[in-house]
Amino acid sequence: MxxxxxxxxxxxxxxxxxxxxxxxxxxxxxxxxxxxxxxxxxxxxxxxxxxxxxxxxxxxxxxxxxxxxxxxxxxxxxxxxxxxxxxxxxxxxxxxxxxxxxxxxxxxxxxxxxxxxxxxxxxxxxxxxxxxxxxxxxxxxxxxxxxxxxxxxxxxxxxxxxxxxxxxxxxxxxxxxxxxxxxxxxxxxxxxxxxxxxxxxxxxxxxxxxxxxxxxxxxxxxxxxxxxxxxxxxxxxxxxxxxxxxxxxxxxxxxxxxxxxxxxxxxxxxxxxxxxxxxxxxxxxxxxxxxxxxxxxxxxxxxxxxxxxxxxxxxxxxxxxxxxxxxxxxxxxxxxxxxxxxxxxxxEPRFPEPWRPLPAADGELLALTGPWYWGTHAFGLRLTADGGVALAPVRGVGRAARFKAAADGTWIGLEGYYRGETLRAVRRADGSVSHLDLGSFVFTREPYGPEAAAVPGGVDPEGWRGI
CATH class of the missing domain: 3.40.710.10 (DD-peptidase/beta-lactamase superfamily)
Structure with missing residues (x-):
């Protein structure tokens, strides 16, 4: 032995x-x-x-x-x-x-x-x-x-x-x-x-x-x-x-x-x-x-x-x-x-990689982080250390995925439901971001907010209401 x-x-x-x-x-x-x-x-x-x-x-x-x-x-x-x-x-x-x-x-x-x-x-x-x-x-x-x-x-x-x-x-x-x-x-x-x-x-x-x-x-x-x-x-x-x-x-x-x-x-x-x-x-x-x-x-x-x-x-x-x-x-x-x-x-559990801040911050990319809504489902978009982004539900489980940056300014899904799918930021005429498009699904900054044109089928003009 x-x-x-x-x-x-x-x-x-x-x-x-x-x-x-x-x-x-x-x-x-x-x-x-x-x-x-x-x-x-x-x-x-x-x-x-x-x-x-x-x-x-x-x-x-x-x-x-x-x-x-x-x-x-x-x-x-x-x-x-x-x-x-x-x-x-x-x-x-x-x-x-x-x-x-x-x-x-x-x-x-x-x-x-x-x-x-x-x-x-x-x-x-x-x-x-x-x-x-x-x-x-x-x-x-x-x-x-x-x-x-x-x-x-x-x-x-x-x-x-x-x-x-x-x-x-x-x-x-x-x-x-x-x-x-x-x-x-x-x-x-x-x-x-x-x-x-x-x-x-x-x-x-x-x-x-x-x-x-x-x-x-x-x-x-x-x-x-x-x-x-x-x-x-x-x-x-x-x-x-x-x-x-x-x-x-x-x-x-x-x-x-x-x-x-x-x-x-x-x-x-x-x-x-x-x-x-x-x-x-x-x-x-x-x-x-x-x-x-x-x-x-x-x-x-x-x-x-x-x-x-x-x-x-x-x-x-x-x-x-x-x-x-x-x-x-x-x-x-x-x-x-x-x-x-x-x-x-x-x-002997693996030691995690030490957290380190990114070497530089891209202002336009940083502005895309935070909450986005697919209908009424809340998602969070964050930057990853490799220059990509990650999108995941804020609560519970769902279609979470990491995306790698592509040369044309879009991101390609790396895993799960969105593997190979394209995430892109759709911009207005003035260059500001209107919404995110992920395989034709629309993510907006507010749940069915005033950007009605971004949501297929439109949004009821009277907006949210009580019973």
Whole structure:
């Protein structure tokens, strides 16, 4: 059993307290024992760096450190999604386009790229037999071998149906548009810029071996490790707790060398409604979304014969956790990673950013702050530190949102009901502000005040009255 943390930081609150480290180590010890994992390694990231790692092993007599490779299964899908979003951001494709536009001749050409990313294209969950995770990829040399005779089970866009072949298709899309093999694009566009030098498509020593643990006896069976061929973009990668910690930092804040913060936030945004009966889970663009103990987590789980893995990021808490184990089943790594985030977030709550006044005040913008009325509903408009504005109900809950400033003097909604919608100040002939227009809804300084022309349908000329 081992436990370690990153080098001492110059600031006093970045390292974990000894009591927190012990709680983390105890939690993974319980998980390794109850899950009967041959070995298990975990890491915690806080505010941009790995602050703790721990491991246990009963196979080789010592715990693996954070630089030992494990297979990460479907966490690979998030990397593939990043490659697709990079193509979008470069203007080489549009997520609304049908696959056929870039990869003609498949049986699923009518599905859009966004639907493939969010598992709403209606494709089958698995490739045709033989079981693709346990057989060599050269058994499926063509994309048609991955999709099979009945590639689409559901109408595209109707519902969320997780599809491994869908990500094989996205890998082929990357190759077709970029003009290089998927693994080469992955290395040069993501792994090298992020310093993930211990992440690879094939195992590189030191790495864990994959094991099956007998469900009714404490005995082991080695699992095969295959090159998945065309299915690689769905689950091929090997990585380490340290490398996935670097990836967690990227999934929190983006990195201009790879993908902007806005595009990464788009990946974390729910793209589809949750499954019926499960209102605490969803899927974005290559990222799983879950709510556990009231805490929102994003990332991905993964499994292949002999391995299970999870990467969860609690963006609001600034905490992420990675868990890797070399067992086909047993250790509940998804719940474990969520618990590691919770332990740190609750034991050592995040310090808020100190309040600071704005460096300068824009008089015209400042004049827009304060109360505005949508009909009789009172809203407050305030400035934000990043140069945008925020609009929220004065009482109770409602359609609150932050808006970023656009070059033309308007603001674009960043979240919720008003995501992507335009807020503008409508001015009179003399330049003064008459009202705010938000997606055609009118906000006035007084509830149905004298600016009758600003309110569609007009205002009764007799005004407010008693009974």
């Amino acid at each position: 081992t436990s370690s943390h990153a080098p001492v930081s110059p600031t006093p609150f970045e390292d974990l307290l000894p009591s927190t480290e012990r709680a983390l180590l105890h939690r993974i010890a319980v998980a390794q024992t109850e899950g009967r994992a041959p070995s298990l390694v975990a890491a915690v990231v806080r505010d941009g760096r790995m602050v703790w790692s721990g491991s246990l092993s009963c196979v080789d007599g010592h715990g693996p450190d954070a630089d030992v490779q494990y297979r990460i299964g479907s966490i690979t899908k998030t990397f593939t999604a990043v490659l697709v979003l990079r193509l979008r951001d470069e203007g080489l494709l549009d997520l609304r386009d049908p696959l056929e536009k870039y990869l003609p001749g498949t049986a699923v050409g009518g599905a859009t790229i966004a639907q493939l990313l969010s598992h709403t294209a209606g494709l089958t969950a698995e490739a045709p037999a033989p079981w693709w995770e346990r057989t060599p990829g050269d058994l499926r040399p063509e994309l048609g071998d991955v999709l099979g005779d009945q590639a689409q089970l559901h109408p595209a866009g109707l519902l969320h149906h997780y599809s491994n072949p869908g990500y094989a298709v996205l890998g082929a899309l990357v190759e077709a548009v970029r003009g290089v093999p998927w693994k080469d694009a992955l290395r040069t566009e993501i792994l090298e810029p992020l310093g993930m030098h211990r992440t690879s498509t094939e195992p590189v020593h030191p790495h864990a071996g994959g094991w099956a643990v007998h469900p009714w006896a404490d005995v082991l069976l080695p699992e095969p490790s295959e090159d998945l061929g065309l299915m690689a973009p769905a689950g091929q990668l090997w990585s380490t707790a340290a490398d996935l910690s670097r990836f967690a930092v990227f999934l929190t804040a983006g990195d201009e060398r790879v993908l902007s913060a806005d595009s990464v936030a788009e990946m974390r945004t729910p793209a589809v409604a949750p499954e019926p009966g499960d209102w605490d889970a969803g899927y974005g663009l290559g990222m799983q979304l879950t709510r556990t103990d009231g805490r929102e987590l994003v990332g991905h789980t993964g499994s292949l014969p002999g391995f299970v893995a999870t990467l969860w990021v609690g963006v609001a808490d600034g905490v992420a956790a990675v868990v890797l184990a070399n067992a086909t089943s047993g250790p509940l790594v998804g719940a474990l990673a969520a618990d590691l985030v919770r332990i740190v977030a609750e034991s």
